[in-house]
Amino acid sequence: MAxxxxxxxxxxxxxxxxxxxxxxxxxxxxxFFTDAYDLFCITTVTKLIGRLYYYDPTVAGGPKPGxxxxxxxxxxxxxxxxxxxxxxxxxxxxxxRLGRKKVYGITLVTMVGCALASGLSFGSSAxxxxxxxxxxxxxxxxGIGGDYPLSAVIMSEYANKRTRGAFIAAVFxxxxxxxxxxxxxxxxxxxxxxxxxxxxxxxxxxxxxxQPQGDYLWxxxxxxxxxxxxxTYYWRMKMPExxxxxxxxxxxxxxxxxxxxxxxxxxxxxxxxxxxxPVSPEASTYGLFSKEFVQKHGLHLLGTTSTWFLLDxxxxxxxxxxxxxxxxxxxxxxxxxxxxxxEVFRISKAMFLVALFATVPGxxxxxxxxxxxxxxxxxxxxxxxxxICMAILGARYDSLRGKKCDPKxxxxxxxxxxxxxxxxxxxxxxxFFANFGPNxxxxxxxxxxxxxxxxxxxxxxxxxxxxxxxxxxxxxxxYYTQKGDKQIKQSIITLAVVNFLGFLCSFMVPExxxxxxxxxxxxxxxxxxxxNGIATNGKHEHEDSQMV
Numbered sequence: 001m002a003x004x005x006x007x008x009x010x011x012x013x014x015x016x017x018x019x020x021x022x023x024x025x026x027x028x029x030x031x032f033f034t035d036a037y038d039l040f041c042i043t044t045v046t047k048l049i050g051r052l053y054y055y056d057p058t059v060a061g062g063p064k065p066g067x068x069x070x071x072x073x074x075x076x077x078x079x080x081x082x083x084x085x086x087x088x089x090x091x092x093x094x095x096x097r098l099g100r101k102k103v104y105g106i107t108l109v110t111m112v113g114c115a116l117a118s119g120l121s122f123g124s125s126a127x128x129x130x131x132x133x134x135x136x137x138x139x140x141x142x143g144i145g146g147d148y149p150l151s152a153v154i155m156s157e158y159a160n161k162r163t164r165g166a167f168i169a170a171v172f173x174x175x176x177x178x179x180x181x182x183x184x185x186x187x188x189x190x191x192x193x194x195x196x197x198x199x200x201x202x203x204x205x206x207x208x209x210x211q212p213q214g215d216y217l218w219x220x221x222x223x224x225x226x227x228x229x230x231x232t233y234y235w236r237m238k239m240p241e242x243x244x245x246x247x248x249x250x251x252x253x254x255x256x257x258x259x260x261x262x263x264x265x266x267x268x269x270x271x272x273x274x275x276x277x278p279v280s281p282e283a284s285t286y287g288l289f290s291k292e293f294v295q296k297h298g299l300h301l302l303g304t305t306s307t308w309f310l311l312d313x314x315x316x317x318x319x320x321x322x323x324x325x326x327x328x329x330x331x332x333x334x335x336x337x338x339x340x341x342x343e344v345f346r347i348s349k350a351m352f353l354v355a356l357f358a359t360v361p362g363x364x365x366x367x368x369x370x371x372x373x374x375x376x377x378x379x380x381x382x383x384x385x386x387x388i389c390m391a392i393l394g395a396r397y398d399s400l401r402g403k404k405c406d407p408k409x410x411x412x413x414x415x416x417x418x419x420x421x422x423x424x425x426x427x428x429x430x431x432f433f434a435n436f437g438p439n440x441x442x443x444x445x446x447x448x449x450x451x452x453x454x455x456x457x458x459x460x461x462x463x464x465x466x467x468x469x470x471x472x473x474x475x476x477x478x479y480y481t482q483k484g485d486k487q488i489k490q491s492i493i494t495l496a497v498v499n500f501l502g503f504l505c506s507f508m509v510p511e512x513x514x515x516x517x518x519x520x521x522x523x524x525x526x527x528x529x530x531x532n533g534i535a536t537n538g539k540h541e542h543e544d545s546q547m548v
Contacts, residue, residue, distance in 0.1 A: 007242050008256050013161040013516050015264055024158050027235045029174035030153040034111055034229040035144045035184075038118075039084075041136075041225060042077055043322050044186035044348045045218035049076070053126035054492045072130055077320050079134045079275020079472035080141035085467035087240075092460015094146075095273040096249070096453060100154050101241045104278040107150060108233055110143025112226045145467070148458035152447035157242035160322025161516050164368040168444045173363035176435060178359055179319075183352030185224050190345035193217055199367070224521055233453060246411050246498050247522060288454055298521055300449050301458055303508030307379070308442040308466035310502035314386065314495040317473035325427065326350040327414050334414040358428035363434025374513040375516030381507050382437010387499035389430040393423070394492035400426075401485070438502060442466065449519040457501040 013260070074209035081505070087107070097104045117136040123129035137190065151171055159167040193213050240259035247256040286292045318325075326332040333345045370378060378462055402418020450458040477495070480487050512520055 005277075008260070009516065012243060012260065012264075015160045017160065017163055018264065020264055021159065023235075024155060024239070026171045027232050027239060028415070029153050029171040030232040031111070031147040031151050032106065032171060032226050033178040033181065034115070034225055035147055037078055037182045037228070037465075038111065038115055038140055038144060038176040038178075038222075038225040039220055039321060041082070041182035041186065041380055043477070044182065045221050046073060046076060046352060047347070048218050048340050049130075050343050051343075052218075053129060057174060066286030074478060075134055075191055076130065076476050077478075080137040080144070081467050081470045081474055083138035083141025084145040084148075085141075085471065087142035087461040088148050088467060089145075090142075090460075092145030092149035092456045092458075092463070095150050095460075099185060099241050099245055100150055100157075100251075101239060103146065104150050104154070104236050104239070105233070106145045107146035107386075108229055108236055111140060111147070112230050112233070114143060114224050114227035115229070119219040119221075121219075146325035146458075147462070148443070148463040149447075149456045151445060152459055153456045154239075154242055156245040156444075156447040161514070163371055164448070164517075165375065165444060165513060166367050168447055169363070169440050170368040172443045173360075173367055176363040177429075178356065178358040180355040181228075181353060182221075182378045183348050183355055183542045186221050186344060186348035187333050187352055189220055189460060190341050190348060193341050194345060196540040201434055201498075202516050214344075217341060217344065224242055229408065236306060239312065244517065252509040253319050286451070286453075288457060293454070293524065297450055297458070297510050300510065301461065303505060304442065304446045304449070304458075304462040305465035306421070306505040307383075307438060307502050307509060308462050309469040309485070310464040310498050310505060311383075311434070311438045312469035313477065313498050314390070314430075315439055315473075316436075316470035317477045318430060319364045319497060320474055320526055321478060322347070322351055322354070331420070331424070333412045354424075354428060354431065358431045361434055362432040362437070363440060364411050364431075365436040366440040369436075370440070370444070371513060374511050375445055376506070376509070376511040376513075378436065379438045379441040380446075380503060381511070382439075382441070382507060383499050383503035385433040386430050386437065387496045389426050389505065390434065390492055390496035390499060393426045393430070394489055394496055396422075397489040397492060398485070438506070445509055445512055448517060449520050451523055452517070455521075487531055 017388040046068060054068055054072075087152065091103055091107055091285060093377070114136050121129050121133040121136060123132055123203055152168060155168045155171045156164060193216075199418040240262060243256035243260045244261060247253045248457060326347055331350045332343070351474055366378060400419050402415040402420070405413050405416040446462040447455065477491050517523075
């Protein structure tokens with residue numbers, strides 16, 4: 001029995017790279033494409049929502065462009081993160097109980113339905129519209145959360161040993177494509193609205209509030225996230241359960257061999273018993289809260305959770321703050337100098353360019369190099385270089401950003417006389433080394449370290465720790481930065497320290513490059529123990545029959 005299991009894993013680990021591997025990357029990666037699009041497209045339309053629903057021409061000091069109250073802005077961006085955290089824990093656990101495939105479709109349907117519902121948020125008042133938007137974005141995040149452990153684990157269990165890191169990284173790299181696509185879709189539709197309605201750029205009414213067409217714009221942008229996910233639903237449902245889950249958790253090697261033979265061009269014919277039995281006696285007693293788990297993997301889980309938590313404090317803070325960073329650096333005009341749809345257009349354009357030249361390349365550097373130089377070096381280097389870039393950005397913040405412009409001399413921009421080019425270079429490098437660094441490796445390593453029966457759960461716990469960090473960034477750090485320039489500077493320096501702590505915590509996470517999943521989790525020893533037990537029992541039975 002155990003020999004059959006070893007044969008299946010050996011075939012998977014040594015299988016040549018083939019078409020189905022790339023097909024699996026697209027199927028699993030499209031979920032992450034959708035995840036990133038849905039989480040970050042809100043950045044491009046948040047200010048538009050403020051202009052639509054919170055414009056008050058009677059405010060003291062004369063009418064100003066409508067802006068979301070700080071607590072409302074934080075709620076819209078943060079509620080999806082709360083839902084994601086809950087989904088990572090729930091679906092991570094469910095993926096180990098019911099199997100990867102059975103849960104995979106549920107997460108996709110949840111994402112598609114809630115992306116559409118977010119764009120259809122209803123209400124007769126600002127409060128009711130925002131309330132329904134937050135409700136649907138929570139459940140959207142819940143579905144997104146499930147995709148983290150399931151996509152990572154499915155890809156790791158399908159992949160061969162030689163290119164496993166690149167395959168998982170390629171799935172995660174679709175997150176960068178989702179961020180890029182969020183900028184593209186917002187750019188396209190805001191450009192169409194500008195062209196069709198040809199709104200005068202300095203019509204006072206349009207500048208301060210928003211054109212009625214703006215209400216269609218933000219809804220279209222949010223709903224478009226359902227499209228790529230829906231296109232992959234059929235192929236997700238056609239994917240077989242992973243052989244490692246079927247063999248190690250369900251104990252059915254025969255079915256595992258048959259399933260993999262359908263999709264991989266390799267000989268997986270093995271001698272198997274006709275009925276499923278557990279591979280190891282430990283499978284029923286070696287649980288997440290057991291002493292054995294703490295001894296074997298406790299430090300690993302602490303390492304994957306702490307590094308992901310620290311990373312996401314910085315990563316989500318700087319990503320969700322893009323709508324505020326671009327006006328500050330002069331890339332986007334100040335709000336009072338353009339109408340609402342033009343503001344979406346310019347923010348989307350800036351977001352697209354930063355994603356194209358900084359964010360996306362970072363992901364793909366990881367894909368091409370992770371199996372050559374290893375996870376550990378990439379994570380250490382990424383954390384350290386992020387910390388250095390943010391330390392420089394914080395220390396030189398005042399001179400890089402510049403001072404408030406005189407409205408009479410420059411009515412278009414918020415800040416003047418700064419070195420905005422260097423500001424954006426340092427900001428872009430921070431994003432590059434986040435993605436060619438811990439943002440990728442913290443996703444990859446938890447899908448490799450833990451036993452198959454706990455792999456999805458442990459990845460979900462690690463990912464949920466990351467989202468807890470993202471919530472700290474969205475609700476805590478961002479709220480603090482809204483108080484003024486001094487607080488922004490302090491926050492950037494603090495984030496540099498946070499990244500350095502991530503560098504130190506990375507020493508708790510071992511290198512996983514070049515080893516099979518069973519070697520990393522210790523399941524190879526369990527299988528060997530069963531093999532030896534079967535051999536010993538067989539010998540004793542033979543001796544007993546001779547005695548009789």
